[in-house]
Amino acid sequence: MNASNPTERRAAATLNDPRWAAVLARDPAADGDFWYAVRTTGVYCRPSCGARTPRPENVEFHSSAAAAEAAGFRPCRRCRPDLPPLAERQARLIGELCRLIDAADSPPTLHQLAAHAGLSPHYLHRLFKAQTGLTPKAYAAAQRAGRLRAGLAQGGSVTDAAYAAGYNASSRFYAQADQLLGMTPKSYRAGGSEVEIRFAIGQCSLGAILVAASQRGLCAILLGDDPAALARDLQDRFPKATLHGGDAGFEAWVAQVVGLVEAPGIGLKLPLDIRGTAFQQRVWQALREIPAGQTASYSEIARRIGLPKAVRAVAGACAANALAVAIPCHRVVRTDGSLSGYRWGVERKRALLDREAGT
Numbered sequence: 001m002n003a004s005n006p007t008e009r010r011a012a013a014t015l016n017d018p019r020w021a022a023v024l025a026r027d028p029a030a031d032g033d034f035w036y037a038v039r040t041t042g043v044y045c046r047p048s049c050g051a052r053t054p055r056p057e058n059v060e061f062h063s064s065a066a067a068a069e070a071a072g073f074r075p076c077r078r079c080r081p082d083l084p085p086l087a088e089r090q091a092r093l094i095g096e097l098c099r100l101i102d103a104a105d106s107p108p109t110l111h112q113l114a115a116h117a118g119l120s121p122h123y124l125h126r127l128f129k130a131q132t133g134l135t136p137k138a139y140a141a142a143q144r145a146g147r148l149r150a151g152l153a154q155g156g157s158v159t160d161a162a163y164a165a166g167y168n169a170s171s172r173f174y175a176q177a178d179q180l181l182g183m184t185p186k187s188y189r190a191g192g193s194e195v196e197i198r199f200a201i202g203q204c205s206l207g208a209i210l211v212a213a214s215q216r217g218l219c220a221i222l223l224g225d226d227p228a229a230l231a232r233d234l235q236d237r238f239p240k241a242t243l244h245g246g247d248a249g250f251e252a253w254v255a256q257v258v259g260l261v262e263a264p265g266i267g268l269k270l271p272l273d274i275r276g277t278a279f280q281q282r283v284w285q286a287l288r289e290i291p292a293g294q295t296a297s298y299s300e301i302a303r304r305i306g307l308p309k310a311v312r313a314v315a316g317a318c319a320a321n322a323l324a325v326a327i328p329c330h331r332v333v334r335t336d337g338s339l340s341g342y343r344w345g346v347e348r349k350r351a352l353l354d355r356e357a358g359t
Helices: 006-015 018-025 065-070 086-103 110-117 121-132 136-153 158-164 170-181 185-189 227-237 248-262 278-288 298-304 311-320 346-357
Strands: 035-038 043-045 059-062 196-204 207-213 218-224 242-245
Touching: 018 059, 035 065, 043 065, 059 065, 086 110, 086 121, 086 136, 110 121, 110 136, 121 136, 136 278, 196 218, 196 227, 196 248, 207 227, 207 248, 218 227, 218 248, 278 298, 278 311, 298 311
Parallel strands: 196 242
Antiparallel strands: 035 043, 035 059, 196 207, 207 218
């Protein structure tokens, strides 16, 4: 290359600049680190811009959008480099819509939200779920359920709590109340005092095991070394429920659960009473979809529920699981495949995984 040729010198400078590789790759990770301008078009872009790749001799790099504009370049209409990154703009928009839903007396419709955002209903639905892990309807239902629980906990009337939470018709509220609360509104307001739970404590190859069930299904499967500690754990979880020792019929349920511990791959056909937040239930459902003998990392679970950055929250949901083996949080491992913490002990986690692997 002739070093005296200005065009070739500019091309060589661009080709030797590490930022050029990010432009060629349209790397979104480089957005915000620098901007590039094209002399022949007079525009500047983000590294991730999908416009046709310019010739290297026509490119110059800038440390900020303001610097590019000071040099006489105008923002690209395609990648809008003068605005925050697209992901940040989308997050702000969805955050604004979440606040709109939270403040509304009744849940806005999808079309109302789309009109507010200036997007099509289909695109907004997909974007909202990608950002929050929930559809707008599911998010509104979860927020309304949270307000309902808070209202009932304050001791007011069930009707007042329902209307304050955004239920405009009592018939609609009562049709959904059992699913939302896991019990009648009256029982929930009383702290679950009308809920009856059968339980039994036995032994399995992993130590002591407590199995408990409400009228809806299994509500706790706890593992440990101290049977008394397991009983206290159950009492702490259901402080106002009436606890009964399991009868002969319940022993058949306990036998099925113990069988699942000894051979996790056989599955469990008993009903479950799963209690948790909307987020926790999404995580737990993802765990139940991991086949026996396989594992997934916390980051993989976060991606599966549509929230790739919620790795810590996924780990927290795993730790909150009260249904050992039935909701197989033991199948979640670190990204490198190593075993992380398990609320019932890493050795029990290793034993369960070994059994599923047939070793």
